[in-house]
Amino acid sequence: MNATEVSSAEIQAWAENKMGKQRLPLPTRPKSKDPEFTYPEDSSKLVSIEIGQWMSKFTAWLTYTMSLLGRITSELVLVEDEYSFEINSFASEVLADLPGKPTIKVIEAEVLKQHDELGPLRERRLKLMTVKKTLESRVKIYEHGYSAMSRELSRKEMEAKTQ
Numbered sequence: 001m002n003a004t005e006v007s008s009a010e011i012q013a014w015a016e017n018k019m020g021k022q023r024l025p026l027p028t029r030p031k032s033k034d035p036e037f038t039y040p041e042d043s044s045k046l047v048s049i050e051i052g053q054w055m056s057k058f059t060a061w062l063t064y065t066m067s068l069l070g071r072i073t074s075e076l077v078l079v080e081d082e083y084s085f086e087i088n089s090f091a092s093e094v095l096a097d098l099p100g101k102p103t104i105k106v107i108e109a110e111v112l113k114q115h116d117e118l119g120p121l122r123e124r125r126l127k128l129m130t131v132k133k134t135l136e137s138r139v140k141i142y143e144h145g146y147s148a149m150s151r152e153l154s155r156k157e158m159e160a161k162t163q
Contacts, residue, residue, distance in 0.1 A: 008078040015074060026067045030060035039145065043152045051156070054149045062142035069135040076128040083125050086118055087111050 037057075040046055046054070087108050094110040095102070102110075112118055 008082055011078060012075065027060070027063040029064055030057070043148060044155075046152070048153060048156055051149050051153045055146055055153070058142045058146035058149065062139060062146065065135055065138050065142060069132065069139060072128055072132050072135060076125070076132055079121070079125045079128055083118075083121055086115075086121060090115055090118075 040054070043051065043054075090111045091107050094107060094114060098106065098110060112122060
């Protein structure tokens with residue numbers, strides 16, 4: 001097989017099949033009526049049951065978000081590879097026209113200027129990168145929320161023991 005004939009769709013299908021054979025379950029989207037939630041302003045006013053409920057919510061959203069992050073990241077790997085392959089394959093054409101020792105970013109910009117057909121691939125790459133960063137941010141939100149509730153629950157338990 002020629003290196004240029006590698007199909008990212010086939011690789012994605014192979015990877016999904018390979019993971020399917022592992023029989024690792026994926027979490028479903030947690031049931032929630034609202035796309036946003038209001039974090040308690042003072043978690044010390046919550047009772048232990050409410051803290052446990054918050055911890056459960058954060059755990060559910062964290063696991064679901066991590067599964068989405070994995071899917072996006074695996075797709076991004078393929079798009080990144082295709083993008084860099086395309087840029088590198090056209091780089092030799094533009095290097096002759098660029099003075100001095102151009103940086104990688106300058107070469108990439110020049111290739112993109114001269115080859116409009118790379119626009120959709122670049123756009124797809126940027127979209128996936130944006131979604132990945134957004135998911136990573138949400139993972140941190142859920143991790144911090146869970147940790148804060150866990151600390152509060154521990155504090156309440158220690159407080160109850162000392163009284």
